[in-house]
Amino acid sequence: MDESNRQKGGIYIHVPFCVKKCAYCDFYSCTDLEKIPSYVQSLIVEMNLTADFPLHADTLYIGGGTPSLLKAEQIQLLIDAAINRFQAAPDAEITIEVNPGTVNAEKLAGYWQAGVNRISIGVQSFSDASLDFLSRIHTADQAIQSIEFARSAGFDNIGLDLIYGLPGQTERMWQADLQTAINLTPEHLSCYMLTYEPGTKMENNLRNGRFRALPDKDVGRLYDFTVRYLEDNGFYQYEVSNFSTSRQSRSKHNQKYWTHAPYIGLGPSAHSLVDNRRSWNVRSLEAYLRKTGQGKLPIEETEELNSRQLMMETLYLRLRCVDGISILDFEKRFNIDFNRCFGSIVSTYESDGVLEIINNKCRLTRKGMLFADSISSRFIDAI
């Protein structure tokens, strides 16, 4: 294929293994750690099978699950194979998600050596009581330590994941978490409201009255506090749950999801999007290993997105980002008159103070972000 026609894309590698499943998590994962070596081989088989995709990778993201269960050599193997197969740029962003309970200084140094240049640490909380409620396998001290190990290993692009809106959580409690995080000077923060996903243990406990969820209005207040507090401390929101110290330290990979940039997902349940065609892999590890073992792509389903569906997704995804919808790009891409289509919705929401048009961009305000789902659904009603 002609080099100049290649699109810049992302590669996502899913590592579905976990020491133990967290009570709130609904991602696909399993605890058969002895299958890791054969799984790494299967991922390379899948890469070889998908190597014809017209991608030129500039991001590689190893997520999970718990990818930090993999040894540095295994990560090295995967990165080398991916760079080779997807013509990764030398300056590609290569991220790995790390669970503080699974790493030491040596392992993180090994990841750095293997070419990983961005690290996302699943801290979730700096309170041991909260970590216990979330059934995390690590302590707050371990989390702090793993951040220090990462710095020592050479990482200069560190992100922390935090969860808020836990039962009984006050603004003061959450502020303590945020302040600890800020003191550790990461480049990136992801702050997620705790969500009770159907089918998880936590949701089941909630339904059975084992605890009471924090009321929505309190979660909303914590959200508002988060955005203000982080901004005061030099972290700028760029998506509902994501903050960074600068534009450069935003997650390049994750932004691809929100802009319909092409990406290829490898591993069970991973999603790919290339040329308006989305596909996703089989969900179970067994089926994945079987299919790749037979030399077949482990794809479960493919959907071809029509322009209407792309427009729906664009509205939904772009309104979640502080950069919002570029009206000119939108009109050009979908060949519609933005104002004619959405003018009345825009002016209603403008007067409610949840949406604004700045520099020809339609974006939600801080308050509006909290209602991103209902607002985008009103936009979608209009198409």
Next chain:
Amino acid sequence: MRNIRNFSIIAHIDHGKSTLADRLIQTTDLVSDRDFKNQMLDTMDIERERGITIKSQTVCLPYKSSDGKLYSLNLIDTPGHVDFSYEVSRALASCEGALLLVDASQGVEAQTIANLYLAVDHNLEIIPIINKIDLPSAEIEMVREQIEEDLGLDSEAAILCSAKDGIGIDEILEAVVKYLPPPKGDPDAPLEALIFDSHYDPYRGTIIHFRVVQGKIRTGDEIMFMSNKASYTVEEVGIFQIVRVPKPALTAGEVGYVIAGIKTVSDTKCGDTITLKKNPCRKSLPGFKETQPVVFSSIYPVSTDDYPELVIAMEKLKLNDASLVFQKDSSAALGFGFRCGFLGLLHLEVVQERLEREYGLSLIITAPSVEYEIEMNDGTAMMIDNPALYPEPTKIANTKEPYIKASIIIPDRYMGQVMNLALERRGINTDYQYFSSNRMEMIFELPLAEVVYDFYDKLKTVTQGYGSFDYEMLDYRDSDLVRVDILVNGDRVDALSQLVHKDKAVQRAKFACEKLRDEIPRQMFKIALQGAIGSQIIARKTINAFRKDVTAKCYGGDISRKRKLLEKQKKGKKRMKMVGEVMIPQSAFLAVLKSKD
């Protein structure tokens, strides 16, 4: 003609008409057992689901009698619910006899009597049948007594039957041949045929159900409707044997259908007379009394774009439901629609369901109302059934509402409960009488407005299903009428306004606000729901705003799932109405009409 019998089965609802019809059809080998399904003549889904008959249906049964001759027995199945007695009346006009079915465990009930009167009015020969004799609770002797005393019929002639178990079916068929008279009429006279029903077939156009009273009708004949002189050429005549069976001609006494390329739905009128253009009859057959609607409500499409489809659907439905009357209506909240008159609340529900199912429309129905008489200060008077047209209260001198005379037949142990129910509904007990064996008839004068509002369901509940009910219109009496408005965030939703008696206003307004609170989804802002008479607020509820509505995580695997959810929501919202900034689902409009459970 001597070998034709035209008959109906009449009964109180649930006494087993459709089951008996099924059994008669089965016995005469019209359908193979393989093709047989229960409620054979109830072709509408909604009839099968609810286990009721709404439309009259006709079937021509070939029957070889014990006298060795072959007979054509035309059975016209009829509905039992009080709302549909006009259907019974039309069916009876094309019969010479009727089978009067009485449930062996329930005995004679209010509509048994009402339907018997209808049959007597049409000079029909009546064969009483005691059905469900297989039931352990069957009390055959008691029912015989009731037939003799309450109905004044010869109980010796009553045939014992279990339609379910196929007992007594042959006796019934023999009795039809032996005791019911054959039709009269002259096959050589000018054509006189009575239209008693019609329906629309997407491939063949209007299909007229009729009875030939005099003369003969053949394929190729040029026919003419007496009412409007419209003429058509007959494409096909035939009889109903579950499916349409074409015949070269139909002659006096026969019941069947005619297809004549009739595209203009409004050309066919039930009760009209068909004759031949070349050799017309002298005058029309008596026809039918125009049905009087008693319940009024407006119908709007949920999506205003669907109005043209609603127009077509109403026209077609009217063809099949002669009792439905309507005219154009419009609402600030709901756009264009129709103001409709119905025979009762069940009729309203049936019309709504048929429009939604058969024509794929999604509808909003406004609160049912009766027709009020309003006397103005200036001495003029008007009839109002639509809250939207209710005049300025200060200009009204007096309001009157329609009353009915209700006959309720119950086992006497329910007397107290029924009395309470009627009093609660502003009723007056004017009379009562004992029938045989602990059964009694109570007579009430009740405001019709109280009856259209779930009275029948409530009666069934308080009498554990034993109460039966029939009514006739009485007169107009003074009322203390007010218009209750419903305000959503201060905007009056005209489609939710109701005309009610002052004593019931607060109760209704509260109920409406509560229902709306349960049905309207939370939105980004607080929603105030108020019930009001003029500027006076009489009920109030609030829907709190939600405090957050955002998905925390949205990465590769979440996007497609989220989009599918949004697509589903978008589809669901087609069934919502925007009132100001508030989205009101169709279910909210409907919930307001339902009574408390």
